Amino acid sequence: MGVTTTERATTDQRHPVRDAGLLVALDVDGTVVHHDGHLSPRVVDKVRALDALPHVSVVIATGRSVVATLPVMEQLGLLTPGRPAVCSNGAVTVSVDPDADGGFRLDDVVTFDPAPAIAVVHQELPHALVAVEEIGVGFKVSTPFPPGELWGEEAVVSFEELVADPVTRVTFRDPHSTSEEFREMVERIGLHGVTYAVGYSAWLDLAPEGVSKASALEQVRRRLCVEPHRTVAAGDQRNDLEMLQWASRSYAMGQAPAEVIAAADRVTGTVEEDGLVDALDEVLAELA
Numbered sequence: 001m002g003v004t005t006t007e008r009a010t011t012d013q014r015h016p017v018r019d020a021g022l023l024v025a026l027d028v029d030g031t032v033v034h035h036d037g038h039l040s041p042r043v044v045d046k047v048r049a050l051d052a053l054p055h056v057s058v059v060i061a062t063g064r065s066v067v068a069t070l071p072v073m074e075q076l077g078l079l080t081p082g083r084p085a086v087c088s089n090g091a092v093t094v095s096v097d098p099d100a101d102g103g104f105r106l107d108d109v110v111t112f113d114p115a116p117a118i119a120v121v122h123q124e125l126p127h128a129l130v131a132v133e134e135i136g137v138g139f140k141v142s143t144p145f146p147p148g149e150l151w152g153e154e155a156v157v158s159f160e161e162l163v164a165d166p167v168t169r170v171t172f173r174d175p176h177s178t179s180e181e182f183r184e185m186v187e188r189i190g191l192h193g194v195t196y197a198v199g200y201s202a203w204l205d206l207a208p209e210g211v212s213k214a215s216a217l218e219q220v221r222r223r224l225c226v227e228p229h230r231t232v233a234a235g236d237q238r239n240d241l242e243m244l245q246w247a248s249r250s251y252a253m254g255q256a257p258a259e260v261i262a263a264a265d266r267v268t269g270t271v272e273e274d275g276l277v278d279a280l281d282e283v284l285a286e287l288a
Contacts, residue, residue, distance in 0.1 A: 019055055020055065020226075020227060020230055021055050021056075021057065021224060021225060021226040021227070021230055022053075022055060022056045022057070022226065022230045022231075022232065022283075022287060022288055023057050023059060023217075023220070023221055023224060023226040023230065023231045023232070024050060024056060024057070024058045024059065024232045024233075024234075024280075024283060025059050025060075025061045025086070025213070025217050025231070025232065025233040025234070025243060025247065026047070026058065026059070026060055026061065026233075026234055026235075026276070027061060027062055027213075027233075027234060027235035027236060027237070027240050027243075028060060028062040028063075028064055028069065028072055029062070029063070029064070029236075029237075030235075030236035030237060030253060030255065030256075030271050031234050031235055031236050031240075031253055031271060031276055032047070032060075032072065032076070032276060033072060033271075034271050034272060035271065037148075039072070039075055039076075040274050040277075042274045042277050043274055043276050043277055044075060044076055044077070046276070046277045046280045046281070047076050047077075047078075047276075047280065048076065048077045049280075049284070050280055050283065050284060050288060051076075051077070051078065053288055055288075056288055057083075057224055057226070058076075058078060059083070059084055059085065059086065059217065059220055060072065060073055060076075060078065060085045060086065060087075061085075061086040061090075061213040061216070061217055061233070061235075061243055062085075062086065062087060062089075062213075063087075063088065063089045063197070063199075063205060063237075063239050064087060064088075064151065065087060065088060065092075065133055065135070065138070065139075065151060065152060066085075066087045066088075066092060066094055066102070066104060066135060066136055067102070067136060067137070067138065067151050067152040068151030068152065069085055069087050070085075070096075070102075070103055070104065073085060073096070078096075079096050079098075079103070080096060081096055081097060081098060082095055082096060082097075083095065083096045084107065084220045084223070084224075085104075086213055086216040086217055086220065088133060088135075088168050088169045088207070089169065089195075089197060089205055089207045089211070089212065089213060089239050090110075090207065090211045090212045090213045090214070090215050090216035090217075091109065091110045091111070091168035091169055091207050091208060091211050091216075092106070092108070092109055092110075092133075092135055092168050093106075093107045093108040093109075093216045093219065093220065094106055094107055095107050101136070102136045104136070106135070108216065108219060109135065109168060110168065110207075110208045110211050111166035111167055111168055111208060112166060112167065112193065112194060112207075112208040112209070113163075113166055113193075114132055114162065114163050114166075114167045114170045114206070115163035116192075116193065117170060117191055117193070117194050117206050118130060118159070118162065118163055118170060119163075120189055120191065121172055121185075121189070121191075121204070122159075124185055124188075124189055125172065125174055125177075125185065127174065127176075128172045128173065128174045128177075129141065129142060129143050129144075129145055129172065129173040129174070129175075130142040130143075130159075130162060130170065130171070130172055131145065131150060131154075131170070131171040131173070132162050132167040132169070132170050132171075133167060133168050133169045133171075134152075134153075134155075135168065137152055137153055138150065138151065138152025138153035138154055138155070139152065139153070139154055139155070139171075140155050140156075140157045140161065140162055141154050141155065141156055141157070142156070142157075142159060142162060143156065144156060145173055146173075146175055149173065150171075168207070168208075169205060169206065169207055170205070170206040171203065171204070171205050171206075172203070172204040172206075173202065173203050173204075174202045175202065176202075177202035178202055179198050179199060179202055179203070181202065182198045182202050182203070182204050183198045186198065186204065191206065193209050194206045194207065194208065194209055195207045195208065195209055195210065195211055195212055197237070197238050197239035198238055199237060199238075199239070205239065212239075212242040212243065213235075213239065213240065213242060213243040214242035214243045214245065214246035215242070217231075217233075217243060217246060218246065228248060229248045230248065230287075231246070231247045231248045231249070232247055232248070232249045232250070232251075232283055232287065233246065233247035233249075233250045233251070234250070234251040234252075234253070234268070234276055234279050234280075235250075235251075235252065235253070235256075235260070236252065236253035236255060236256040236260065236271065237256065237257070237260060238257065238259065238260060240252075240260060241259070241260060241263050244260065244263045244264045244265075245263055249265050249266070249283075249287070250263070250264040250265045250266070251264055251265070251266050251267070251268050251276075251279040252264035252266070252267050252268070253267075253268060253269075253270060253271055253275050253276070254267060254268060254269045254270035254271075254273065254275050255270040255271060255272075266279070266282075
């Protein structure tokens with residue numbers, strides 16, 4: 001069958017690069033959402049404008065659990081059926097499914113035995129709070145965490161129950177310590193068989209070895225049939241390092257630590273300045 005004049009005109013208008021699939025991966029806390037939990041209307045509008053383009057896929061990639069991620073996606077207008085989201089620093093990948101329990105279906109889950117790492121860290125920090133994730137529910141915890149730090153249900157259990165089953169993530173929190181002290185402790189004791197990330201507060205996340213936002217996003221990229229050179233990422237913390245190195249173009253938020261800024265291609269404004277808006281403006285102008 002021949003190509004009509006109308007069809008030929010439509011085909012000729014497609015740009016061979018700019019109209020190819022584009023994956024834009026966004027961290028949540030400190031990137032999309034301010035540290036006080038505030039979500040700027042400017043950020044919402046810009047994310048929605050980018051995602052409205054038919055060849056662009058905005059994918060949330062966060063350390064948050066699934067139950068903490070979906071409300072942000074809803075505010076951003078990203079709860080569309082089938083949309084992937086990377087949670088728990090890459091250990092959990094889901095797709096939006098309004099008909100499923102909780103509004104999502106599990107695409108990929110990677111677990112590990114938490115007992116050895118918990119034993120080592122607990123020996124160094126006997127008073128640290130410990131949590132293990134229950135997907136779609138909340139967390140089992142050794143002691144209640146400060147209000148607002150964990151989403152979902154918190155069930156206080158014994159250490160024996162904390163380490164009884166394989167988990168996607170272990171979180172340690174010491175409200176009386178600092179992130180620098182946590183980093184020094186991790187470097188001193190060494191942690192084997194896990195991937196770790198220290199947060200901006202005294203917060204340590206452990207994930208299965210080799211698992212990161214980047215490893216999960218690579219699977220998402222392949223599933224969406226997006227070429228590697230058509231990937232963008234924005235983040236602000238050490239758990240974003242692999243993701244920023246994975247993306248063809250990456251943005252570090254202005255308040256990011258030096259090592260995160262060094263890993264990114266470009267630096268935008270701080271989260272308080274809605275720096276993500278400037279980054280996405282560049283994406284819209286140059287890539288989309």
